[in-house]
Amino acid sequence: MNELKINLCGISMKNPLILASGILGVSNEYFKTLEENGAGAVVIKSISREPRSGHPNPVILAYEAGLMNAVGYSNPGLDIAKEEFSKITVKIPVIASIIGSEPKDFEYMAKNFLHDGFAAVEIPLSCPHTPGFGTLAGQGTPQATTAITKAVRKHTKLPIIVKLSPNIDSIGTVAQAAEKAGADAISACNTLGPGMVINIETAKPFLDFKVGGVSGPALRPIAVRCVYDIFKSVKIPIIGIGGVTTGRDAIEMMMAGASAVGLGTAVYYRGVGVFNKIAEEMSDWLKENNYTNVSEIIGVAHE
Amino acid sequence: MNDANKLLRASEQIGTSKKQIPSGIDVPSEKQFSLPSELPNVLPIQSIEQECSDIKTFYFRYKMNFKPGQFVMVWIPRLDEKPFTISYHNEDSFGISVQEKGRFTKALFAMKPGDKVGFRGPYGNSFKLFDSVSDSAKTIVIGGGCGAAPIAPLIDALSVNKKSAPKVIIGARSKANLIYAKRFPDSTFVTDDGSFGKKAFTTDALNELLQSGFKPDMVYTCGPEIMMKKVVDICIENDIPCQASLERYMKCGFGVCGQCVCGKKRVCIDGPVFEKEELVKISDFGKFTRQKTGEKTPI
Ligand SMILES: Cc1cc2nc3c(=O)[nH]c(=O)nc-3n(C[C@H](O)[C@H](O)[C@H](O)COP(=O)(O)OP(=O)(O)OC[C@H]3O[C@@H](n4cnc5c(N)ncnc54)[C@H](O)[C@@H]3O)c2cc1C
Numbered sequence: 001m002n003e004l005k006i007n008l009c010g011i012s013m014k015n016p017l018i019l020a021s022g023i024l025g026v027s028n029e030y031f032k033t034l035e036e037n038g039a040g041a042v043v044i045k046s047i048s049r050e051p052r053s054g055h056p057n058p059v060i061l062a063y064e065a066g067l068m069n070a071v072g073y074s075n076p077g078l079d080i081a082k083e084e085f086s087k088i089t090v091k092i093p094v095i096a097s098i099i100g101s102e103p104k105d106f107e108y109m110a111k112n113f114l115h116d117g118f119a120a121v122e123i124p125l126s127c128p129h130t131p132g133f134g135t136l137a138g139q140g141t142p143q144a145t146t147a148i149t150k151a152v153r154k155h156t157k158l159p160i161i162v163k164l165s166p167n168i169d170s171i172g173t174v175a176q177a178a179e180k181a182g183a184d185a186i187s188a189c190n191t192l193g194p195g196m197v198i199n200i201e202t203a204k205p206f207l208d209f210k211v212g213g214v215s216g217p218a219l220r221p222i223a224v225r226c227v228y229d230i231f232k233s234v235k236i237p238i239i240g241i242g243g244v245t246t247g248r249d250a251i252e253m254m255m256a257g258a259s260a261v262g263l264g265t266a267v268y269y270r271g272v273g274v275f276n277k278i279a280e281e282m283s284d285w286l287k288e289n290n291y292t293n294v295s296e297i298i299g300v301a302h303e
Numbered sequence: 304m305n306d307a308n309k310l311l312r313a314s315e316q317i318g319t320s321k322k323q324i325p326s327g328i329d330v331p332s333e334k335q336f337s338l339p340s341e342l343p344n345v346l347p348i349q350s351i352e353q354e355c356s357d358i359k360t361f362y363f364r365y366k367m368n369f370k371p372g373q374f375v376m377v378w379i380p381r382l383d384e385k386p387f388t389i390s391y392h393n394e395d396s397f398g399i400s401v402q403e404k405g406r407f408t409k410a411l412f413a414m415k416p417g418d419k420v421g422f423r424g425p426y427g428n429s430f431k432l433f434d435s436v437s438d439s440a441k442t443i444v445i446g447g448g449c450g451a452a453p454i455a456p457l458i459d460a461l462s463v464n465k466k467s468a469p470k471v472i473i474g475a476r477s478k479a480n481l482i483y484a485k486r487f488p489d490s491t492f493v494t495d496d497g498s499f500g501k502k503a504f505t506t507d508a509l510n511e512l513l514q515s516g517f518k519p520d521m522v523y524t525c526g527p528e529i530m531m532k533k534v535v536d537i538c539i540e541n542d543i544p545c546q547a548s549l550e551r552y553m554k555c556g557f558g559v560c561g562q563c564v565c566g567k568k569r570v571c572i573d574g575p576v577f578e579k580e581e582l583v584k585i586s587d588f589g590k591f592t593r594q595k596t597g598e599k600t601p602i
């Protein structure tokens with residue numbers, strides 16, 4: 001499948017399909033499973049300085065248009081994660097994901113967690129359901145994005161990917177702030193909302209945290225528009241994430257301006273084999289439409 | 304459900320998904336339009352049975368499409384949601400056998416018939432069964448402690464008639480923790496302290512059965528992981544096929560969050576039942592589990 005080979009800020013990938021952060025990215029050993037199932041690259045589940053249990057269950061629900069989650073960034077914390085990921089044992093690129101409340105937390109994580117074995121680092125400034133992090137900590141502004149990106153840049157030479165929230169009104173402006181501060185790519189987007197789903201028999205929200213970030217098909221048109229807007233605003237590449245479930249969805253995301261595509265909720269709909277399935281669907285479509293490489297379709301919806 | 308046609312298949316159920324709920328439960332009429340989702344169904348407790356000092360079975364009237372070994376996620380609003388295996392199943396009802404441990408199970412134990420809890424599922428794979436009656440008769444089923452819960456519907460399924468009944472070994476720490484003595488009276492019972500049945504471990508009973516010349520086609524087991532590891536080791540030594548049902552901390556239950564990852568597998572969707580050949584490849588089996596934060600800790 002040469003037609004799917006891409007290069008994303010210096011990282012060469014066999015296909016543009018990247019496992020999105022927070023979905024299954026817990027161990028080197030499990031990355032092997034994802035590699036076997038055709039993932040082009042993987043992002044680890046976001047890591048904070050201290051261990052976090054996250055919110056109490058239920059933390060994820062599947063409603064009719066996708067998933068809603070308030071996992072609350074559960075993760076084993078810097079020390080244990082550092083041990084787990086000190087050596088990367090898969091051949092596909094592994095992208096780190098670090099979180100914090102203040103620029104100095106990101107700085108600390110960049111200094112102490114990152115190493116050359118990672119292909120890049122993603123900084124999500126966009127989680128909508130964890131107090132102290134993401135949009136609930138005001139990280140979605142151009143000022144915060146600049147400060148955090150610069151803080152991470154100080155301590156790493158790895159490509160920096162800034163992950164944005166679909167909630168931001170002028171997402172292009174925030175993407176520009178990231179680019180100016182030294183980001184090498186933008187990923188768009190994180191989950192939308194938060195939203196709420198209530199069980200009417202008990203008159204209680206299903207999620208224990210009551211609200212959660214919306215992903216999956218409900219998010220797709222919004223994510224496509226975000227990518228389209230960001231493509232107009234910056235020169236750095238974009239990873240399009242949000243509701244991509246089929247090869248056609250992935251092609252659409254790339255036509256909007258994405259250089260690679262993140263998959264999260266698609267694992268719910270189509271299993272971990274989803275990477276191979278979507279790669280094959282993309283490949284078939286490209287051949288039928290006489291493209292020799294997938295890069296040729298990036299941003300064509302703007303022409 | 305876990306494939307390309309999930310959306311499609313789900314959409315075929317539009318309007319009919321509510322059909323399964325028996326009368327007596329307050330749900331919208333069948334004609335009411337609803338899109339498919341996987342949200343918990345809230346059901347009242349039908350009845351409660353005390354199985355032993357720390358285990359109760361809760362029964363619910365609900366027609367569940369279920370295979371032995373599968374589990375449900377049980378929701379108590381504003382408290383938590385936890386996995387429990389279905390331990391009892393027939394045409395129009397099912398039950399879960401719960402051991403009192405911490406906050407969630409204590410809250411369940413305080414409930415009375417009529418109180419409501421939420422369910423989603425069933426999730427996970429199931430024990431692989433034999434088609435022919437004579438093969439079932441050549442199986443051994445081993446349950447340790449609350450691990451007797453998932454194997455109970457398996458024993459029911461294997462015992463289509465007397466001829467096909469498997470050899471059953473049920474063990475517990477002591478009489479006060481042993482369940483299903485009345486439900487499966489023909490079983491071999493063992494306790495650590497000898498207060499009921501033989502004073503022995505389930506693995507002793509297994510070894511004894513094998514030494515008596517009985518050659519099983521399959522050993523099924525569920526219980527403490529250390530026990531299951533020993534059972535699997537015995538099966539490897541004796542070249543007997545074996546299936547074991549694992550437990551890991553669960554959040555989503557449908558293969559997305561990564562919480563239950565064990566080696567290269569997810570217990571919630573690739574398991575909870577694994578065959579011997581898979582278990583030997585799962586590096587964490589019998590060694591490590593994963594806490595709520597994702598931290599790996601020794602078993
Ligand atoms: C597939 C599966 C099937 C199970 N079937 C049964 C059953 O039939 N009967 C039964 O009594 N128990 C069963 N369990 C275990 C049951 O989920 C726990 O006993 C219960 O969650 C304890 O909750 P608690 O708040 O009372 O206790 P806590 O004090 O919170 O926990 C006690 C122990 O239970 C386990 N546990 C807690 N939360 C979870 C969780 N979300 N997922 C998995 N394990 C957890 C942990 O090992 C913990 O150390 C099953 C677990 C799994 C994974």
Ligand SMILES: Cc1cc2nc3c(=O)[nH]c(=O)nc-3n(C[C@H](O)[C@H](O)[C@H](O)COP(=O)(O)O)c2cc1C
Nearest residue numbers: 020021022046069124189190215216242243264265
């Ligand atoms: C269960 C779950 C957990 C997530 N956890 C994280 C996380 O830890 N860090 C992060 O940056 N994004 C996280 N996300 C967001 C996803 O990476 C992705 O941006 C979002 O789900 C949209 O893509 P999708 O529609 O393909 O799922 C999570 C999403 C889900 C569904």
Ligand code: FES
Nearest residue numbers: 554556560561571
């Ligand atoms: S519990 Fe979420 S992947 Fe198994």
